[in-house]
Amino acid sequence: MPSENKYASKYITTQELNRRIKEQNQALVIYANKVYRLDKWLKFHPGGELAIKHMIGKDATDAINAFHPDYVKKKNIHTFYIGEYVDEDACIPSAEADRATLDNTPVNNIAKPILSAITSSITSSITPSTTSTRRISSTSPPTQSSDAKLDLIHQERITEAYRKLDARIRSKGLYNTRYINYMYEVMRFGTLYALTWYFALTGTSTLHYLMSAVCLGAFWHQIAFTAHDAGHNGITHLLPVDGIIGVMTADLCGGLSMAWWKKSHYVHHLVTNEIEHDPDLQQLPFFAVSTKFVQSIYSTYYERVLDFDRAAQFFIQFQHLLYYPVLAFGRFNLYFLSISHILKEQRVAFRKLELFSMGLYWMWFSYLLSRLPYSLIIPYILISHMITVLLHVQITLSHYGMSTEELGPKEAFAAKMLRTSMDVDCPKWLDWLHGGLQFQAIHHLFPRVPRHNLRECQRYVKEFCKEVGIEYHCYGFVKGNGIVLEALRDVANQISLMNKVAKGIVEKELREHVN
Incomplete structure (x- = not known):
């Protein structure tokens, strides 16, 4: 999109970014503190339009680095450059006074199974949420309302540490393919x-x-x-x-x-x-990993309402x-x-x-x-x-028992992947049976690392998690199955209770009507 180069060296603030997205229907993403307009690339993107649409208005730096080879980042993407990004939130110094305190307070257990979220309060689960569903389009900038739940300074520290981890993985040659492994396959x-x-x-x-x-x-x-x-x-x-x-x-x-x-x-x-966006979770009428499905949510992937019929x-x-x-x-x-x-x-x-x-x-x-x-x-x-x-x-094992909470676009890429994914512990000689995909959390951090190198990445990921205060979820196959089944059972029990309550209300109204 050479015509957009007239915007080169222009500074684009968060407010201006969101205005362009909402009012001018521009598909803008942030990469390495630069803004790129991808309207004309949407239909040509090898990963599909939705992959880009989910990144509109967000800092997609780590996602782009994780999914794309170097030539895309060094050459192709700059065709769509329109200006430098200025994060107005980052310019607010109010958090600086507490930086020292925050630096000494690790975030414990960022990634927690959905089981904990469900069992914490059955009352809140029974009450339908008033949060509206959001359709993915270039006219809808990402919501910032969930960012209040995050320690943004800590998220920045996680991002910095993750990028160092990625550089370390690369320096160890773990992005390189050992073709002998594919010969065995x-x-x-x-x-x-x-x-x-x-x-x-x-x-x-x-x-x-x-x-x-x-x-x-x-x-x-x-x-x-x-x-x-x-x-x-x-x-x-x-x-x-x-x-x-x-x-x-x-x-x-x-x-x-x-x-x-x-x-x-x-x-x-x-x-x-x-819940609204991940097609792997949208398995009605057989599975629901959250009571949110009771609301008949709108799926941005299937572009229709998933009826809880x-x-x-x-x-x-x-x-x-x-x-x-x-x-x-x-x-x-x-x-x-x-x-x-x-x-x-x-x-x-x-x-x-x-x-x-x-x-x-x-x-x-x-x-x-x-x-x-x-x-x-x-x-x-x-x-x-x-x-x-x-x-x-x-x-399904790696995700069905994990958190489904949305913490907003400011959540660090690595924090989100480790909060929503579980690894399965098994002896090395069983790797052929699990296919290497038992390291799903590590795979989500480094999707282009060949599977036969994921086990070697594990020790570096463990060190990273300890450094930034994130829990690395890794369980044996039997325990992992137990976590998923327990999470599914808890949701099933709550929905069963909701059905009984609804049935009781209807019967009561009928009795009152008859009397």
Whole structure:
């Protein structure tokens, strides 16, 4: 946007920034104390429009650094530069008098499970919140009302320490890919794929076909990890190459759209555990991690109201019991979301390649099913798909039991990631099973670090958390599951109570009307 360079060297205050966003519909983001106007880039952004829209009016420095390679930050983004940012809040010296006191007062337990928030006051949970939902658009600057909850000086200290941590991670070479690890992965899921066909084509008993189904499910489970790294541009670090790897693994081997995954997953990373914005939490009618869903909130991702209808009222009361059964069928929902996205969205990178690859997937999978006895086709489909339940548990485990509170745009990027994410502790020899994604909190801090380096990052992250006074949540697999189930049960109990109260009120009114 060269025409905007006339604004170069102009100072843009917070007030002016918000005015432009609200009145002139400008998509402005802050990066390294500079303001960039991204209106014309929205529809071309590889991570989708929403990823940018969620950053409008905010300091996106750490998010941009985390998700983008150096050439984007050093060259491409400056095309959209319009001026220098002046934070008026930072110019107010009123907090300076207390700086020494604040420096000696660490913030304890910034990241706390949703369980604590829910059980603290059942009364407040039953009373519907009056906070209005907010649609993401370039006309709506971010609200500042939640910033009062934050120690802003401490948030600045966290940000400074996080940037030093990132520099340290880079100096240790942990952003670099060890390709031998991906060779092992290819051998692993290649073996599983070969065994899938071997047992299916040479099968002489039900057991052989059962083994084929198990191997196929394990194959899908394993390739998801490689597709994940490719989606984050974390394998070759070359966007076109990693894009093709992603399509080959996700679309051709798994029947899932890489473009859909990127759009959904990038938004999840930026607005982790925000009820109205994070698509990974919006799983009605089966799951609700907060009683806020009772209000039938507006989803900025799906661009519609998520109705807390009769089905949701029923299922949510038993969500802690339905957690594993529903996740066992999660892959079928991913097919629906993938196909819907790739057919609906026209401006998608590798769209034709994705359509072709997904077509080939359904061809080879259909042919595989045709080699089975008719009576075993449905059991085969169910077993192979249900084997992937561990992957779905792994994904939800790291967030469903964590904080869903919104603390405002002034919260440090690192503080938010560690408040809303949980790591799973396991022995190193089990990393292949969890795929490295058991280090979800670390992955949210450094999304482009290859998974095989996340364990090595852990000790540096622990030192960082101790330094800035943030709790690093890392639990064993069993305990982590317990935290999630307890959180789901608490929400279920509260919603069940709300239903009983509402039913009692209706019955009372009916009795009074009859009398």
